[in-house]
Structure formats: C-alpha cells, structure tokens
Amino acid sequence: MTMIERRSALGDAAALAGPRLQIRDRGFAALALVAAWPGTGPDVAAALAPAGLDLPAAAGTVAEGPGGHAMMLAPGRWLLELAAPALPRLDAAIGTVTDIGHARCSFMLAGEDAPALAGKLAAVDLSLPRHGPGTVLQTGSAHSTPFTLWRQGPDRFVLYVERSYGRDFLDSLAAEAAEFGVA
Amino acid sequence: MSGYRLTSGGNVDRQRPVRFAFDGRPCTGLAGDTLASALLAEGIRLVGRSFKYHRPRGVLGIAAEEPNALVSLRGGGRHEPNIQATMAELHDGLEVRSQNAWPSLGFDALAVNGLAGPLFGAGFYYKTFMGPTRRAWMWFEPFIRRAAGLGPPPRQADPDVYDRNNLFCDVLVVGGGPAGLAAARAAAECGARVALCDERAAFGGSLRGAAREIGDVPAQDWIDAQLAFLAGRGAVLLPRTGVFGYYDGETLGAVERVADHLPAPSSGQPRQRYWTIRTAEVVLATGAVERPVLFAGNDRPGVMLADSVRQYAETYGVACGRSVTVLANNDSGHAAARSLAAAGVTVARIFDQRPEVGPAIRAIAVGIGADLRTGWTVVATHGGKGLHAVTAAPADGSGRAERFETDCLAMAGGWTPAIALASQRGSAPVWSDALGAPLAGVPAPGARWRVAGAAAGRLDTAGCLAEGAAAGHAAARAAGFDAAPSAPPACAAEPVGLHPAPVPRHPDGKAFVDFQNDVKCADVALALREGYVSVEHLKRYTTLGMATDQGRTANVNAIALMAAATGRSPGEVGTTRFRAPAAPVALGALAGRHTGAHFQAVRRTPVQDWHVRHGGVLSPVGPWLRPRAYLREGETIRTAYIREAANVRGAVGLCDVSTLGKIAVEGPDAAVFLDRVYSNAMQSLAVGRARYGLMLRDDGMVLDDGTAWRLSETSFLVTTTTTGAGAVMTHLERLHALFWPGLRVALTSVTSQWAGMSLAGPRSREVLAAALPGTEVGNGVLPFMGLLEARMDGAPVLVARLSFSGERAYEVFCGADHGEAVWERLLQAGRPHGIMPYGTEALGTLRIEKGHVAGGELDGRVSPFNLGLEGLLSRKKAFFGSALLERPGLHAADRYELVGLVSTAGVPLRAGSHLAEGPRTRPGPSQGFVSSTTFSPATGQEIALALVKGGRARIGQDMFAADPVHGAHHPVRLAPPCFVDPEGARMRG
Known part of the structure; x- marks a missing residue:
C-alpha cells in the first residue's frame, strides 16, 4: 500500500528573495482553532497546559510553550501552531479544538523590507506597540484575501492564509514585493 | 537673457540640458524645469487649442490651476493625455504632443468654430436634443463628438505597474509651502508622527527660488533646513504627491507620481502609487490660486497670472516676455512686478484697477521704472497666436483707450484659497468680502482639520509661517502631543493690500471666465437668462468648473458675475460642493495591482491542477475556478456535458465539489443552535447521519440550502452552496453573537480544510469499495444519508451518502492536502467501472433532471412554499424565519x-x-x-x-x-x- 501523500497548495514555487526581504512557505506540524465558552477560558488554559501550551489572556498576543505557540485572536478564541502533529482534546463542556491543519498556508516574511511589505498588505499601523513583536491580528489584504498576521519580530512576520487562496496570494505577494527587488 | 532664459537665477541646473520634443520639434530645457517653463524658455507660447472654439492658448499659470496648457505625453502604452504642462517634469527624450488641433497646432481647421461662436454658446448641445426634429441630436452627435474632447486616449495596454500602500501618521500636512513647512516642523517638534505631501516636485511652494530671506537665511536654504529637520525626526516626506480626496474618519487619498518624471520606471518600480492615508489630525496648507481678470481677449497666449510670471522668473529663470505689463486689482501684482524686475525681467507698466494706491505701492513702480496708471484696466488684447499689444483705458470710462506694445500681460485679479479638501470633508464655505473669495468655514462634526496660510486667506509670508506653526502645534496637541514648538522665523513684511473683487461689468467681446471649458462671461449671462440661477445649475449647464482644473481659476469670478447679475451677494450665490477627486487620478493608480491575473482573488480547489492537466474548461463560480466539462477531441461543451451526465446515469462519475461551503459547528449547544437556524429538526439527527435542510431569512425567504452531518453528540459539519458560503457564515455568526450569545457553540469555516468529491452513479458503491478495501460500504453500513469515517491508504476520509444527481452517490471528504491523491485513487479504483470525471455543466444537468433546486431557483425571492419544500418546515419548533412564513401572501x-x-x-x-x-x-x-x-x-x-x-x-x-x-x-x-x-x-x- 502506498500511503497517500500531502501535497502543498503552493506547489514548488514557494520561496522569493530580494536584497532585504525573504518570503517563503514555512509549513507547520499542526494548526488548530480553540474556542472557549463564556467563563471557561481559564479551564481551557488549564486543560491545555499539560500539552505544553500556554494560552495568552490578552487578545492580540502570542505565547510560546514547549507544545507550540498560542495566539489569542479574540475573546475565547485562540489559534494554535503546534510543535507536533497531534492535536490536544478538550471536554466539550469547556471548549472545542478544531483542526485547520489542511486549511491554511503559512508564509514567512523576513528582512528589513518586511515591515514595509506587511504595511502594504494590511491597513494596520504597524508602528503601534499593540502591533509589535509578539502580537497577532486578523485582517485582510487589498487583494480582498483575509489572513492572520503574527509578528514574530521587528522584521519578521508569519502570515496564515486560507489554503484555497494560497497560490493566488503568493502571486500577489510577489507582485507587491517587486519594488523591493524580490524575484 | 538668452532667448527667454534669464542669464542667472532659478532652481535649475544650467549645466544639465534636457532634450525633448514638442509636436516633433526638438527643444532643450534644463534639469529642474517643468515642461511649461522649458516651453516658455524656448519662446513657445502657443501650446494648445481651446476645448470648443479651438482658440489659440498658452500657459496661464504655474501648477495644478493651469487650464490651457494640456498636452499628451509619451507614446505607445505609456501615452497619457490631458497632462498639465505646468505639472509635467522634464526628462531627456520626453515626447510631447499638443491636443485638440487638426491638422496642426499652428493651423487648426476647427478654429472656424470661433466664427460660429453665437451658435455654440453654453448648453447648445442640449438644444440639439429638442429640435428642430426629434432626430436632430442623431445628426449633430457625430460632429460634436469629433470636434469636442481633449486629448486622445492610449490604444495600447499600459506596460507599467501601479501600487497601493497605506500610511499612518499623527498629523498630515497637505501642502509644502511656507505654512505647510512651518506646520510640519511644529508638529514634529511636539513629537507627533508627521507626513507632509505636496503635489509639486519640490517643497517650498511660492518660496522656491524667491529672492528673500526667512529668519536671516535665503528662502531656499530655509526650505532645505526644514526638510532636513523633518527627515531627521522620521517624518514621511512625499513630494509629487497630490491629495485628491478627504473622507470620513480622517482617511485621505493621495497619488504619488513615483516615476512619471523618468523616461520609464525601473524594474519593479511602480509608475504611480495610491496612498491611503489614515491620520489623527490634518493641517490644510493648500495655498491659494490667483484669479484672472475679466476682459475681452483675456485668453490670448501671453496673458498669464502675475504670480506665476514671478515664479517662472525666480524658480526657473525664465522670462515670460521681453516687455511685461501688469494688470492688478491688489498689491500682490505690484509685489510680483518688483520681483520680476529684480530677476532681470523688464516690467514696462502697471495698470491698477483701483482708483488710488498707497505711497509704498507707488514707490514700487517708481523703483522699477514702470509706468503706473491707477484706475485703469485692459479692455482688449491683440496678436493672433501670441500677445503683442493690449488696449487699456480708464476703468470708469472717463478717458480714451490707448494701445500698448507688450508680449506678456500678467494679471493679478485676487486670490482664491484652495478649500476643496475641507469642503469634501463636509464644511460649508464662508464668503469673505475682504478676500473676495470663499474661505473653508468650520470643520463638520467629527472632522479634525485646520487650515493655515494662504488657504486661510493669509497672503503674507510672515503670517503664513506663524499660522502654519500654530496650526501644526494645535494639530499635534489634539493628537495627544503636548510639547511646545519653537517660534516661527521672522521675515520682512510684504504689501498685501487687497481690493474686493470688483463687481465686473459684463465685458464686451470674448471675455473668458473658464478657460478650460471655453465658458465666456456671456455664457454665464445666458444661463441666468434661461433660468439657471443656482450655482449648481450654472455649473452643469455651462460646464464651468468641470474637467481637469476643476475651475480653480474660474469659480470665484463666476460667482461674482452671478451675484452682480442677480442682485445677490456672492455669499448668497454660494459655491458648488467640492467632490473627490480634487485633481485627475489615473485609473491605473486606483486599480493598483488589481489588474490582469490579479483583478480579483482566485480560490483553487485541491484538485485544480489535475483539472487543468486533463482538459477541464475552467469557469468562474464566485471566486473559484471550476471545470465546466472535460473536453475530448472534437467535443464542445454541450457534447461533453451530455456525455458526462449520461455516464453518471449509466455507470459512475466523479465531480470535484470542494468548493461547497463547510462550517464546523461544535459545542454542547450545537444541536440546539442548528435546530434554530434550520427549518427542519436537527436535534433529532443521530450521530453518523446527515440531513438536508433549509435556512431561511428572517422574512421567511430561503437563504440557502445544504446539509448537516452529525459527527458526534457535540460536533456537526454543515455544508452550504458554493456561492452562499460567506453569507451563511455571516448569518450564523450574527445569530450567535446578537441573538443567542449564551449558546455554547463555536463556528469555524472549514471550507479550505476539506477537499470534497462526489462519486455518483449506479456503480459508485463498487468504486468506493475498491478504493477502501477492507471497509464495509454496503447499504446496511452506509445507507442513504449515512456517514462513514475510514482511511484511504492512510489518509482519513469522511464519506457521506448524499445525492444531488439523483443517483446513488457518495461525497468523499478528506484533508485538502490529500485531495488530489484521493481523487486519483478514486479514478484508479473506478477505471474498471467506466468512471469519468464530470464538471459543473453535467452536475447542473443531473440536478435539473432530478428537480433539485440550486442557484437559478434560490434567487432570494422564493420561500419554501414556492419550491415545494413545505415538508422541510417543522411544525414542532420555532426556527429563524418561521414567524413571517405565516404571511398570507406566501400561501x-x-x-x-x-x-x-x-x-x-x-x-x-x-x-x-x-x-x-x-x-x-x-x-x-x-x-x-x-x-x-x-x-x-x-x-x-x-x-x-x-x-x-x-x-x-x-x-x-x-x-x-x-x-x-x-x-x-x-x-x-x-x-x-x-x-x-x-x-x-x-x-x-
């Protein structure tokens, strides 16, 4: 029996580079959305802690644990990027974990020009502290494509885009990045 | 003076000649020239023909107010018509063509229109709609279309790219003249993030090249020092950037001419960039535009605005004439004369319409050796394609007219503050009798702008600097920055005495009030006679104030004419409402990267590449591209779908249904939630079963149809139509957030998570069994509407026995990254059974044969009673939309x-x-x-x-x-x- 392989939405053309900018498909082990019910946020955090996941309590922030990164998108909603393929489970009485590991592509934008490129994509004031390193936000691009933006560092951004938009988004990224010498 | 180029002065590089061509004639300018200054330096005064009458026209102004000198630049796909020569920067190899003339600018056959002037008065083409017969317009139309219009559009695709970008700041300063620079500096000193825009290539405004000192340094040095300070404080400096729109929430639109001044953009460089600027506070330092004076022949080449003539001399080192005459109704004309003389331009005489002027003003004329005549005005100009004389006379008619030889008449008719952006943001202009022009008024509630400098009616440099600094400080403080800025620099006082715009007698002859649209004073009178007494109607009837210059030099004179003719004050006449864009904006800039392949975002299914490789004819369905059919050689779409549909009925087919909307509905209250949103019962759905359902709007009409799959006690997968997915997700989120926030349910779009394929036909079970060896798929295990979880070569799959086609069918869902491989496995398993892929055409054929409703029926106007789906309406529970289902009309x-x-x-x-x-x-x-x-x-x-x-x-x-x-x-x-x-x-x- 030949095991069915996973095929990336982006095909082979998933890395672009310029003098001060790198764009690449970064992949991930597993991705999930966690929802808590009103008042059960602490219970969810406690339930996921054994899996090495530290859930932040402030919307728009990111926390790192041995099990992966947890990004609080909204009250009671987190995006988990896990260090291993297995998903944690939650008792339905306190919340849910929904697998979206096939539903997203993930891009890395890095380099001195990365903030300028990110600023073209998202109508967000990236100079504000609430959009600094260690923050996350959900937004949309001028290309009418929604994405999640995780700022890992001053010049380092991770984008999560719906898989079905992935290839088109990469093409538009390349076009937007052309002025930074990206080929 | 060499030609019309002064031997010294100007911010041009005399060591760097720039070669260009005008209507094929080789010309030379200097680096730093605009096209207008270079043409004037070459002695080229005839640069265009007027819109309607094809009258010879030359450069009137210095910047965006220019109504006459419209040219076409470049060739091929880069061709761009209707560019103001005053805004175009010179570069080597620039090809310039005049417009609206045939066969040549010098000899324009359509100048005969001028002879038929009385027939072509304002609104003449409206009258062709009415007679003499109903078909009169059809006869006139081809001639009017051919004769009218400005430059021709390009006929080839534009090879350049355009960009869009976002800019955030605390204080946006619009206008980089003295007031704007002072405002930007003050705001930056307070610690605010500042952005400064100016539509011209260099900052400084009217100070550029001016022979004066600001704070003990030459004006240009002061400008450079401010820019260096701002750059050091991280301000965003955007020259060549026109702010064209001011919208709610202090959002402004601006276009930066990134590479228009270059032969071509460099690799990857956009030609223009559309900035969406979001700011906390705005300072409008947009300056003021000088007004022409109304007299017969005021449109002849060589008749220009006085301060523009001054700027050509001081900024570009160009004399607009060898013997200049100034016609003024205020002191600034005299100041311009003095500056011209200092720059080496001969000013022969000054006519001032005021009966008397003060001794300081008289002294100017004496000092420069100009003949000053107060109480005089110009009544006619002479010269075919270029001015060579004027006739002037006492304004009160008390003396004889005299003829004066002159090749440049510099008109100083007063100043009109540029208030368009404030008006766009909702403020009502307020007439100033002192200025003879409208001012910006007060900000509308919620608007956060203030105006400074000439835009506020301050015409002296010291006043502009002080006001600008105050405005910048106020803006910074309003944005939350409280530091105190330094004091603005001092500078010498200037004569700024104004005379309210004299109520003009209706001048005899062809006196133009709007040069670009060929609107004469007589046309304003005609419109009034025909009952168009509102300033808004005047604009539409005469076209006054329209087109590229938006009436910058025309509007106020028109208001004054209307006021005089109707016995009202100019304030009572009012102004038209300004609307964006304040200046022409290229469609390319608005589009940005949204062209060609990037016109709109495209979604791809996990099997997309396979469809393309195997002859799938793709067609848009919402943002997706779906295969209509898979054409074999010699087939059309029709023959292909007939084959595919017949094969589904007779054997088995496979269709990519990954585009179906999919929503995970999870939580202890998921069943309760779905029971409320579907018309039929969902709480009773057993685990491992699926159910078809209807979602209604609150008025009882069908929102969408789909299926709900119960995966566990607390977990459902809901499917929707492809194009209804977004609306359904929004609907469910809204219901949960607004109506039932206490329900413990999470809604997650998983459309992209799952690849989906419909395996349909009498042999579908055999194919499924072959693809899932070792997994029981018989009717007992997987009945109609049943669910099955299995693994296909290690990949988890979820199978639902659902049918859209009316045949035995299975929807096979798997993780999207497995999608293409699962598709190939099913085709491989189906080969012995005659499997074929089928597209959306066959999918549609099958469901129409079966009478299953889809987009054609679910058009938002149907209720379940129209579709024969009453059986899906539960009588045991209320559900969203149930109340209005009782309306008699639906029954x-x-x-x-x-x-x-x-x-x-x-x-x-x-x-x-x-x-x-x-x-x-x-x-x-x-x-x-x-x-x-x-x-x-x-x-x-x-x-x-x-x-x-x-x-x-x-x-x-x-x-x-x-x-x-x-x-x-x-x-x-x-x-x-x-x-x-x-x-x-x-x-x-």
Whole structure:
C-alpha cells in the first residue's frame, strides 16, 4: 500500500528573495482553532497546559510553550501552531479544538523590507506597540484575501492564509514585493 | 537673457540640458524645469487649442490651476493625455504632443468654430436634443463628438505597474509651502508622527527660488533646513504627491507620481502609487490660486497670472516676455512686478484697477521704472497666436483707450484659497468680502482639520509661517502631543493690500471666465437668462468648473458675475460642493495591482491542477475556478456535458465539489443552535447521519440550502452552496453573537480544510469499495444519508451518502492536502467501472433532471412554499424565519410554484424566459419564468425548471417560453419538476 501523500497548495514555487526581504512557505506540524465558552477560558488554559501550551489572556498576543505557540485572536478564541502533529482534546463542556491543519498556508516574511511589505498588505499601523513583536491580528489584504498576521519580530512576520487562496496570494505577494527587488 | 532664459537665477541646473520634443520639434530645457517653463524658455507660447472654439492658448499659470496648457505625453502604452504642462517634469527624450488641433497646432481647421461662436454658446448641445426634429441630436452627435474632447486616449495596454500602500501618521500636512513647512516642523517638534505631501516636485511652494530671506537665511536654504529637520525626526516626506480626496474618519487619498518624471520606471518600480492615508489630525496648507481678470481677449497666449510670471522668473529663470505689463486689482501684482524686475525681467507698466494706491505701492513702480496708471484696466488684447499689444483705458470710462506694445500681460485679479479638501470633508464655505473669495468655514462634526496660510486667506509670508506653526502645534496637541514648538522665523513684511473683487461689468467681446471649458462671461449671462440661477445649475449647464482644473481659476469670478447679475451677494450665490477627486487620478493608480491575473482573488480547489492537466474548461463560480466539462477531441461543451451526465446515469462519475461551503459547528449547544437556524429538526439527527435542510431569512425567504452531518453528540459539519458560503457564515455568526450569545457553540469555516468529491452513479458503491478495501460500504453500513469515517491508504476520509444527481452517490471528504491523491485513487479504483470525471455543466444537468433546486431557483425571492419544500418546515419548533412564513401572501393559491418544462419543439430554452399563455403577437401577462435549463440525456429532451403562478395545478398545460429580447417564443409543456426516478429508488438503493 502506498500511503497517500500531502501535497502543498503552493506547489514548488514557494520561496522569493530580494536584497532585504525573504518570503517563503514555512509549513507547520499542526494548526488548530480553540474556542472557549463564556467563563471557561481559564479551564481551557488549564486543560491545555499539560500539552505544553500556554494560552495568552490578552487578545492580540502570542505565547510560546514547549507544545507550540498560542495566539489569542479574540475573546475565547485562540489559534494554535503546534510543535507536533497531534492535536490536544478538550471536554466539550469547556471548549472545542478544531483542526485547520489542511486549511491554511503559512508564509514567512523576513528582512528589513518586511515591515514595509506587511504595511502594504494590511491597513494596520504597524508602528503601534499593540502591533509589535509578539502580537497577532486578523485582517485582510487589498487583494480582498483575509489572513492572520503574527509578528514574530521587528522584521519578521508569519502570515496564515486560507489554503484555497494560497497560490493566488503568493502571486500577489510577489507582485507587491517587486519594488523591493524580490524575484 | 538668452532667448527667454534669464542669464542667472532659478532652481535649475544650467549645466544639465534636457532634450525633448514638442509636436516633433526638438527643444532643450534644463534639469529642474517643468515642461511649461522649458516651453516658455524656448519662446513657445502657443501650446494648445481651446476645448470648443479651438482658440489659440498658452500657459496661464504655474501648477495644478493651469487650464490651457494640456498636452499628451509619451507614446505607445505609456501615452497619457490631458497632462498639465505646468505639472509635467522634464526628462531627456520626453515626447510631447499638443491636443485638440487638426491638422496642426499652428493651423487648426476647427478654429472656424470661433466664427460660429453665437451658435455654440453654453448648453447648445442640449438644444440639439429638442429640435428642430426629434432626430436632430442623431445628426449633430457625430460632429460634436469629433470636434469636442481633449486629448486622445492610449490604444495600447499600459506596460507599467501601479501600487497601493497605506500610511499612518499623527498629523498630515497637505501642502509644502511656507505654512505647510512651518506646520510640519511644529508638529514634529511636539513629537507627533508627521507626513507632509505636496503635489509639486519640490517643497517650498511660492518660496522656491524667491529672492528673500526667512529668519536671516535665503528662502531656499530655509526650505532645505526644514526638510532636513523633518527627515531627521522620521517624518514621511512625499513630494509629487497630490491629495485628491478627504473622507470620513480622517482617511485621505493621495497619488504619488513615483516615476512619471523618468523616461520609464525601473524594474519593479511602480509608475504611480495610491496612498491611503489614515491620520489623527490634518493641517490644510493648500495655498491659494490667483484669479484672472475679466476682459475681452483675456485668453490670448501671453496673458498669464502675475504670480506665476514671478515664479517662472525666480524658480526657473525664465522670462515670460521681453516687455511685461501688469494688470492688478491688489498689491500682490505690484509685489510680483518688483520681483520680476529684480530677476532681470523688464516690467514696462502697471495698470491698477483701483482708483488710488498707497505711497509704498507707488514707490514700487517708481523703483522699477514702470509706468503706473491707477484706475485703469485692459479692455482688449491683440496678436493672433501670441500677445503683442493690449488696449487699456480708464476703468470708469472717463478717458480714451490707448494701445500698448507688450508680449506678456500678467494679471493679478485676487486670490482664491484652495478649500476643496475641507469642503469634501463636509464644511460649508464662508464668503469673505475682504478676500473676495470663499474661505473653508468650520470643520463638520467629527472632522479634525485646520487650515493655515494662504488657504486661510493669509497672503503674507510672515503670517503664513506663524499660522502654519500654530496650526501644526494645535494639530499635534489634539493628537495627544503636548510639547511646545519653537517660534516661527521672522521675515520682512510684504504689501498685501487687497481690493474686493470688483463687481465686473459684463465685458464686451470674448471675455473668458473658464478657460478650460471655453465658458465666456456671456455664457454665464445666458444661463441666468434661461433660468439657471443656482450655482449648481450654472455649473452643469455651462460646464464651468468641470474637467481637469476643476475651475480653480474660474469659480470665484463666476460667482461674482452671478451675484452682480442677480442682485445677490456672492455669499448668497454660494459655491458648488467640492467632490473627490480634487485633481485627475489615473485609473491605473486606483486599480493598483488589481489588474490582469490579479483583478480579483482566485480560490483553487485541491484538485485544480489535475483539472487543468486533463482538459477541464475552467469557469468562474464566485471566486473559484471550476471545470465546466472535460473536453475530448472534437467535443464542445454541450457534447461533453451530455456525455458526462449520461455516464453518471449509466455507470459512475466523479465531480470535484470542494468548493461547497463547510462550517464546523461544535459545542454542547450545537444541536440546539442548528435546530434554530434550520427549518427542519436537527436535534433529532443521530450521530453518523446527515440531513438536508433549509435556512431561511428572517422574512421567511430561503437563504440557502445544504446539509448537516452529525459527527458526534457535540460536533456537526454543515455544508452550504458554493456561492452562499460567506453569507451563511455571516448569518450564523450574527445569530450567535446578537441573538443567542449564551449558546455554547463555536463556528469555524472549514471550507479550505476539506477537499470534497462526489462519486455518483449506479456503480459508485463498487468504486468506493475498491478504493477502501477492507471497509464495509454496503447499504446496511452506509445507507442513504449515512456517514462513514475510514482511511484511504492512510489518509482519513469522511464519506457521506448524499445525492444531488439523483443517483446513488457518495461525497468523499478528506484533508485538502490529500485531495488530489484521493481523487486519483478514486479514478484508479473506478477505471474498471467506466468512471469519468464530470464538471459543473453535467452536475447542473443531473440536478435539473432530478428537480433539485440550486442557484437559478434560490434567487432570494422564493420561500419554501414556492419550491415545494413545505415538508422541510417543522411544525414542532420555532426556527429563524418561521414567524413571517405565516404571511398570507406566501400561501396564496397563485403563488409561484416550481415545475418542470419540456420544450415541445425540441428547442433549447433560455433561463430568464417568461412563461406566457398566448402567441408571440399577444402573449398576455407573464405567468412565471424559466430558472434553469439543460438538455436531458436521460429523457432525450430539452427541459427546464421554472417558477409558474399556481404551477402545480397547471402541470400538463401548454404554454410558451417567451424571450422577446432574443426574439424567441417556444412552445413548452408544464411537467412535474422531477424527470428521473421520482420515487428516489436509484439514490436510496
């Protein structure tokens, strides 16, 4: 029996580079959305802690644990990027974990020009502290494509885009990045 | 002076000549020139022909107010018409063409229009709509179209790219003249993030090249020092950037001319960039525009605005004439004369319309050796394609007119603050009698702008600097920055005495008030005689104030004329409302990267590449591209879908349905939630089963149809139509957030998570079994509407036995990254059974044959009662939309009802056709409409679905499908909507 392989939405053309900018498909082990019910946020955090996941309590922030990164998108909603393929489970009485590991592509934008490129994509004031390193936000691009933006560092951004938009988004990224010498 | 280039002065590089061509004639300018300054330096005064009368026209102004010097630049795909020569920067190799003249600028055959001037008064073409016959316009139209218009559009694709970007700041300063620079500096000193825009290539405004000192340094040095300071504080400096729109929430639109001044953009560089600027506070330091004076022949080449003549001398080192005459109604004309003389330009005389001027003003004329005549005005100009003399006379008619030789008449008719952006943001202009022009008024509630400098009516440099600094400080403080800025620099006082714009007598002869639209003073009077007494009607009737210059030099003079003619004050006449864009904006800049392949975002299914490799003809369905059919050699779409649909009925087919909307509904209250949003019961759905359901709007109309799969006690997968996915997700989120926030349910879009494929046909079970060896898929394990979780070569799959086609069918879902491989496995397993892929055309054919509703029927105007789906309306529970389902109209006996149609003549029917009882000549009222059509391989007929009044009771009746737009009137017979297996044995077995 030949095991069915996973095929990336982006095909082979998933890395672009310029003098001060790198764009690449970064992949991930597993991705999930966690929802808590009103008042059960602490219970969810406690339930996921054994899996090495530290859930932040402030919307728009990111926390790192041995099990992966947890990004609080909204009250009671987190995006988990896990260090291993297995998903944690939650008792339905306190919340849910929904697998979206096939539903997203993930891009890395890095380099001195990365903030300028990110600023073209998202109508967000990236100079504000609430959009600094260690923050996350959900937004949309001028290309009418929604994405999640995780700022890992001053010049380092991770984008999560719906898989079905992935290839088109990469093409538009390349076009937007052309002025930074990206080929 | 060499030619018209002064031997010294100007911010041009005399060591760097720049070669360009004007109408094929080689010309030379200097680096730093605009096209206008270079043409003037070459002695080229005739640069265009007027819009209607094709009168010779030359440069009037210095910047965006220019109404006459419109040219076409570049060739091929980069060709751009209607560019103001005053805003175009010179570069080597620039090709410039004049416009609106044939066969040449010098000899324009259409100048005969001027002889027929009385026939071409304002609004003449409206009158061709009315007579002398009803077809009069049809006769006039080709001539008017040919004669009118400005430059020709490009005929080739634009090779350049355009960009869009976002800019955030605390204080945006619009205008980089003295007030703007002072405002930007003050705000930056307070610690605010500052952005400074100016539409011209360099900052400084009227100070550029000016022979004066600011704070003990030459003006240009002061400008450079401010820019260096701002750059050091991280301010964003955007020259060549025109702010064209000011919108709610302090959002402004601006276009930066990134590479228009270059022969071509460099690799990857955009030609223009559209900035969306979001700021906390705005300082409008947009300056003021000088007004022309109204007299006969005021449009002749060589007649210019006085301060523009000054700037050509000081900024570009160009003399606009060898013997300049100044015509003024205020002190600034005298200041311009003094500056011209200091720059080396001969000013022969100054006519001042005021009866008296003060001694300081008199001293200017004496000092420069100019003949000063107060109480005089110009009444006529002379010279065919260039001014060579004027006739002047006492303004009160008390003396004889005299003729004066001159090749440049510099008009100083007063100043009009540039208030367009404030007006766009909602403020009502307020007339200033002192200025003879409207001021910006007060900000509308919520608007956060302040105006400074000439835009606020301050015409002296010291006042502009002080006001600008104060405005910048106020803006920074309002944005939350409280530091105190330094004091603005001092500078020498200037004469700024104003005379309110004299109420102009209606001048004799052709006195133009709007140069660009060829609107004369007489046209304003004509409009008033014909009853257009509102300033808004005046604009539309005469076109005054329209087109590229937006009436910058015309509007106020027109208001004054209207006021005088109607016995009102100018304030009572008012101004038209300014609307964005304040200046022309290239469509390319608005589009940005949204062109060609990037016109809109495209979504791809996990199997997309396979479709393309195997002949799938892709067609947009919402943002997706779906294969309509897989063409074999010699096939058309029609023959392909007939083959594919027949194969599904006879063997087995595979269709990519990954585009279906999919929503994970999870939580302890998920079943309760779905029970409320679906019309039929969902709480009773067992785990491992699926159910078809309807979602209604609050008015009882169908929002969407789909299925709900119960994966566990607390977990459902909901599917929607492809194009309804977004609306349904929004609907569910809204219901949860606003109506039922206490329900413990999470809603997650998983459309992209799952690849989905429909395996349909009498042999589908065999194929599924072959693809899932070791997994029982028989009817006992996987009955109709059952669910099964399995693994296909290690990949988890979820199988639902659902049928859209009416055949035995299975929807196989897997993780999207596994999608193409699972698709290939199913095709491999199906090969012995005659499997074929099928596209959306065959998918549509199959569901129409089965009478299953889809987009053609679910158009937002139908209730379950129209579709025969009353059985899906639970009587045991309330659900969203149930209350308004009781409206009597939805139950009316003659309501639209879903029926089938057979084209009895065997002719394909067209969706949208009306159903009529009568023949082509007397069809009678519409009885309904055709919603979906196809050729039916199963029955060998052209069939359709339709919504017909009282349709179910009329089954068997003969009617006509009437399509008068296409000249069709085809006989049809009403039939039950299900043409294949009405008992459902094929899909349930």
